[in-house]
Amino acid sequence: MHIQVQDSISNIEPTDWNGLLTRDDPFLRHEFLLALEKSGSVSRETGWSPCHLTCEDDSGNLLGALPLYLKDNSYGEFVFDFAWAGAYQQAGLPYYPKLVSSVPFTPATGSRILVSGQQADRDKIRSALVAGAIDCTTNSGASSLHILFPTAEETPLLEQSEMLLRKDCQFHWHNRGYADFDHFLAGFTSAKRKKTRRERRRIEEQSIRFELRTGRDLDEDAWQEIMPLYRTTFLRRGREPYLGMEFFLQLSATLPDSLVVFLGYAGDELVAVAVCFRSDTTLYGRYWGANQYIDSLHFETCYYQGIEYCIAEGLQIFEPGTQGEHKISRGFVPTETWSAHWLTHPQFAAAVDDYLEREREHIDRYIDVVASHVPYKNDTS
Helix, strand or coil: CEEEEECCHHHCCHHHHHCCCCCCCHHHCHHHHHHHHHCCCCCCCCCEEECEEEEECCCCCEEEEECCEEECCCCCCCCCCHHHHHHHHHCCCCCCCEEEECCCCCCCCCCCCEECCCCCCHHHHHHHHHHHHHHHHHHHCCCEEEEECCCCCCHHHHHHCCCEEEEEEEEEEECCCCCCHHHHHCCECHHHHHHHHHHHHHHHHCCEEEEEEEHHHCCHHHHHHHHHHHHHHHHCCCCCCCCCHHHHHHHHHHCHHHEEEEEEEECCEEEEEEEEEECCCEEEEEEEEECCCCCCHHHHHHHHHHHHHHHHHCCCEEECCCCCHHHHHHCCEEEEEEEEEEECCHHHHHHHHHHHHHHHHHHHHHHHHHHCCCCEHHHCC
16 A cells, blocks of 8 residues: 555545545535635645645555645644744744644544545554654654544544644533423523523524525525625634635535524624534534624524524534533533644653643543533533
C-alpha cells in the first residue's frame, strides 16, 4: 500500500471517498469538503491548504484517507493552542506551519482515519495513515500534527502512535425516547421545567413563529435573506464569517437533506436564524444570528427548536456547538471530546505532555461539577 498527498479533495472520486465512511456524517462527505474548497472558504489565503492523505493499493484503489490541512494560523479549529504558539515564539521557534486533521470550522466529533468497514486490513491501513501524517509533519518542516475531534474509538491508536491526548468538554442533548417536548420536560425538576416554559412563552407572547427549511427549500433569494443575520454574529466578534453564501448555495444543491435551517419570523420579518446539519442520528447546531435582541430568542432558536426537531425526526443526539454552560439548565449534558497532538520538538512535546495531564484532571473535575447541575430529576441524564 502507498500513502499519497492530495492537494485537493477534487483529486479523489466522490464515490471512492464517500465509500470510506462507515456512518452517516455530513461533514466528512466529499460534497461538504469540496464545497469548502470551491467556495474559497478553505485555501492558502484563508490559512487552510488541503494536503489530504490517501492510502492506495498497487492498483491505485483507495483503501483509506485522512483529511489533512497545512495551516499558518489556529483559527477555525476550536481546540485552542494559541498559548503553545506563543511559547514557541518566545523561544524563537516557528509554530507555523502546522498540520491539522479536522473538518475546517466544525467542532464536531467524527472519524478522522477513514477506512471502509469492508477492508480486511483495516487496522494496518489506519496505522499507515497515522504514520504517514507524522512523516508528512517531519518532511514538510511543520512544527506539529493535530488531529481534532476524533472518535473515542480512534484515540487508542493515536496514543499508541505517540500522539498526546487532550480532553475537553461540550454539552450534548440525548433523546430518551421522548414522545414530544412536554414528555422531555417531564423529566425536569419543577423549577427548571417552569423556567423553560417561561422562556418559550416569552417567544409566543412576541408572536414569533418558526419555519423549518432544508437545503431543498433554500434558493439564492432565501440565502440572501439569511446571510445578513448569520453574518451579524461574527461581526460582533470583530471578524467576517468563515463561510460565505457560495458555500451554502453549493450545499443546498449537493447535500440538501443534510442542511436544516430554523427561521424565526415576527410577522413577515425574519428576525432569527439557526443553521444546522444532520445525519441519520444527530443534529448539529452550527450558526445562528438575529437582527435584534428579544428575551429568550437565542434559546428558542438554537436549542428548543432543535430539540423538537430531534424528537419529531427520531434523532438521538443534538450537538449545539462548543462551550456554553447555559446549555446545562436546558437539558444538555457534559460530554467528553478529544484531540491528539504530535510535536517535532522533544522539549516542547514533554512540556505539553505534562500540561495536558494536568488539564485532563481539571476537565474531569469540571465535568463532575457541571453534571451535578443538570435539570433532570434524580439526575436521570
